[in-house]
Amino acid sequence: MLIRYDEHEIDKVFRKRLRDAEDTPPLHLWEGVRLATRRRRFPFVWFFALLLLAGAGASALLMFNSESDNSVTQKAVIASSQQFFIGGTESNSSSEISFADSSNMDNEEEKNQTIELNSSVVRKTNSGKSELQKRTQVGNSIPERKNQLGANSISEESISLIMFRRYAGKLGKKFKGGGLAHPDFGVQKEEYYRGKAFTFSLSPYVSLGKVERKFSNDSNQAQQKDFLARTTTKLSKQVGIAFGMHHRSNIYAQAGFEYSDFKEEHRWNFESQTYLFVFDSVGTAYDSTIEQVITVYDSVFVPVPAIKRATVYNRFKTWSIPLTLGWSPELFPGFRLGLQGGVVFNLNKYFGGLVATGTSDSSNDLSSLAPDSAALHKLEDFYHHWLIDIHVAINPEFELRENFSIYLIAQRRWAMEDATIDSDIPHRFRQTYFGMGVRLRL
Amino acid sequence: MTDDRTLVEGCLAGHESYRCELYKRYAGKMFVVCKRYAGSKQEAEDYLQESFIRVFEKLKTFNHAGSLEGWVRRVVVTSCLNLLRSRKIFGDINDAMPVQDTNAPGVLADMEEKELLALVQQLPTGYRTVFNLYAIDGYDHSEIATLLHISEGTSRSQLAKARMNLREAIEKHYNIKGYAHQV
Numbered sequence: 001m002l003i004r005y006d007e008h009e010i011d012k013v014f015r016k017r018l019r020d021a022e023d024t025p026p027l028h029l030w031e032g033v034r035l036a037t038r039r040r041r042f043p044f045v046w047f048f049a050l051l052l053l054a055g056a057g058a059s060a061l062l063m064f065n066s067e068s069d070n071s072v073t074q075k076a077v078i079a080s081s082q083q084f085f086i087g088g089t090e091s092n093s094s095s096e097i098s099f100a101d102s103s104n105m106d107n108e109e110e111k112n113q114t115i116e117l118n119s120s121v122v123r124k125t126n127s128g129k130s131e132l133q134k135r136t137q138v139g140n141s142i143p144e145r146k147n148q149l150g151a152n153s154i155s156e157e158s159i160s161l162i163m164f165r166r167y168a169g170k171l172g173k174k175f176k177g178g179g180l181a182h183p184d185f186g187v188q189k190e191e192y193y194r195g196k197a198f199t200f201s202l203s204p205y206v207s208l209g210k211v212e213r214k215f216s217n218d219s220n221q222a223q224q225k226d227f228l229a230r231t232t233t234k235l236s237k238q239v240g241i242a243f244g245m246h247h248r249s250n251i252y253a254q255a256g257f258e259y260s261d262f263k264e265e266h267r268w269n270f271e272s273q274t275y276l277f278v279f280d281s282v283g284t285a286y287d288s289t290i291e292q293v294i295t296v297y298d299s300v301f302v303p304v305p306a307i308k309r310a311t312v313y314n315r316f317k318t319w320s321i322p323l324t325l326g327w328s329p330e331l332f333p334g335f336r337l338g339l340q341g342g343v344v345f346n347l348n349k350y351f352g353g354l355v356a357t358g359t360s361d362s363s364n365d366l367s368s369l370a371p372d373s374a375a376l377h378k379l380e381d382f383y384h385h386w387l388i389d390i391h392v393a394i395n396p397e398f399e400l401r402e403n404f405s406i407y408l409i410a411q412r413r414w415a416m417e418d419a420t421i422d423s424d425i426p427h428r429f430r431q432t433y434f435g436m437g438v439r440l441r442l
Numbered sequence: 443m444t445d446d447r448t449l450v451e452g453c454l455a456g457h458e459s460y461r462c463e464l465y466k467r468y469a470g471k472m473f474v475v476c477k478r479y480a481g482s483k484q485e486a487e488d489y490l491q492e493s494f495i496r497v498f499e500k501l502k503t504f505n506h507a508g509s510l511e512g513w514v515r516r517v518v519v520t521s522c523l524n525l526l527r528s529r530k531i532f533g534d535i536n537d538a539m540p541v542q543d544t545n546a547p548g549v550l551a552d553m554e555e556k557e558l559l560a561l562v563q564q565l566p567t568g569y570r571t572v573f574n575l576y577a578i579d580g581y582d583h584s585e586i587a588t589l590l591h592i593s594e595g596t597s598r599s600q601l602a603k604a605r606m607n608l609r610e611a612i613e614k615h616y617n618i619k620g621y622a623h624q625v
Contacts, residue, residue: 008577008605010577010605010608010609011576011577011578011605013558014558014562014573014577014578014608015577015578015580017553017555017558018474018478018555018558018559018562018578019578019579020471021471021474021555021559022470022471022473022474023470023473023474023477024469024470024473025469025470025473025487025490026487029469029487029490029491029494030462030465030466030469032491033465033491033494033495033498034458034461034462036491036495037461037495037498037499
């Protein structure tokens with residue numbers, strides 16, 4: 001770059017006074033830079049690799065300690081597990097223990113040994129769990145624990161309620177895109193089938209949710225800088241089934257199929273709005289404020305300077321194939337650390353009526369927005385696109401009671417869709433989820 | 443004070459103390475650069491943050507041929523232009539009509555830095571960008587044309603309009619001041 005200045009008075013003065021001028025930036029800016037650059041130097045993948053390493057070390061240590069117990073105790077543990085789980089009842093006192101199925105015991109002597117050991121090992125703790133249970137859980141995933149019971153197939157039902165919060169954009173910077181409150185209620189049934197090295201699971205599930213997003217003025221997801229938008233999913237419904245393979249090492253792989261149905265309502269409040277973005281749409285709505293029915297059609301920015309508020313309804317269905325690989329060691333009794341990564345292939349299909357309604361300051365005549373109804377598209381051909389989603393997650397779970405646990409989720413998601421509603425250009429975005437939930441095993 | 447080479451090598455080695463020092467050394471000046479290109483203080487803060495992230499990303503390409511400050515300044519200016527471009531605000535730079543140049547009033551020298559900065563910030567984005575690049579940061583019209591994807595004629599035209607706009611703003615500013623003194 002050649003430094004060249006002419007002799008213009010204005011240029012000279014501004015250059016002299018402003019080129020080397022200084023002003024102290026706010027302190028938080030450095031924090032943002034520091035976090036963002038540190039993240040690049042220390043990416044998530046290494047963070048997860050370290051966690052995996054730490055988890056493996058802790059598991060190995062705990063398992064090693066467990067194996068140092070004498071073999072007779074191990075047999076007692078297995079035998080007592082049969083009592084606890086297959087018998088279907090628990091007893092508070094060791095004196096009440098009776099074996100529902102003792103056919104696995106080799107001889108009477110071993111059986112007596114086991115009973116003796118039970119009397120010293122089995123005792124309830126304050127958390128409602130026996131020491132015995134805790135010992136059997138160390139280093140074992142739930143399906144593997146059931147492997148030890150000797151049953152070939154076991155069924156388990158659970159219900160869960162989780163609250164998510166989503167952030168979009170880069171980590172370490174101001175999160176953009178607005179927050180998302182996402183309560184989700186799910187019911188899941190898990191069937192486990194014991195194999196030699198693996199336990200196989202089949203888990204159908206159903207969940208209902210509600211999503212709310214708010215776009216602030218500086219949101220880069222908003223169509224225009226100076227408007228505020230809120231998107232509410234009235235009710236999201238999801239049904240799915242997951243097939244899983246669980247290894248004794250607590251590594252598991254899951255593949256599934258999921259179908260989701262969302263009905264959305266977008267409410268946009270404009271401050272000094274000039275354009276309303278609408279895409280291929282069909283349908284009508286009645287706005288009581290202006291006592292008028294309008295319809296919007298075609299993929300354009302429609303200049304509607306008079307509208308201060310607008311509502312757009314749409315519905316979309318998603319067919320997903322989630323593939324997940326994870327590791328879920330129980331590091332300590334009652335504490336399981338789940339680490340997982342996966343990819344989800346989604347086909348999103350938008351359809352139904354997209355309807356814009358609004359109120360006008362200067363005119364109630366919004367009929368100019370109405371399209372030629374003869375050119376309306378078929379509903380099912382309305383709009384669809386692929387979305388590929390890669391994610392990594394940490395999912396610690398605390399088992400507070402035998403059938404009751406709380407769990408946390410921190411998930412980072414990278415997604416790419418082949419096109420967006422407003423563009424044919426592939427779109428990439430990043431999101432971070434934090435969630436907390438409770439799970440009750442029935 | 444740590445010399446440039448040590449500072450850069452320390453940053454590249456991942457030492458946070460060196461990165462912090464580099465930031466502290468140049469953040470003040472670069473904040474004013476960002477303020478000049480941005481339309482508001484809030485935007486300038488965003489630009490500064492993005493720019494320094496870019497500086498640390500690109501630091502390995504610094505070859506010590508020139509001063510570190512000059513290199514940082516170029517990265518910051520380029521980042522600002524990219525951010526402006528991402529917001530599609532260069533749409534208004536399309537006027538290649540020649541505009542008669544204007545002379546500046548002699549009162550400029552009496553103005554404070556904040557006042558001068560405010561004058562720059564009140565310019566329309568296109569004028570402001572070209573004026574900053576040409577008058578303050580020393581880019582010539584061919585470089586500006588390449589950077590902003592406009593013609594050299596447009597660059598000259600925008601510069602002339604920026605100067606005229608500044609002159610009018612200065613005159614208005616001093617009229618108000620003088621009036622206030624009289625009252």
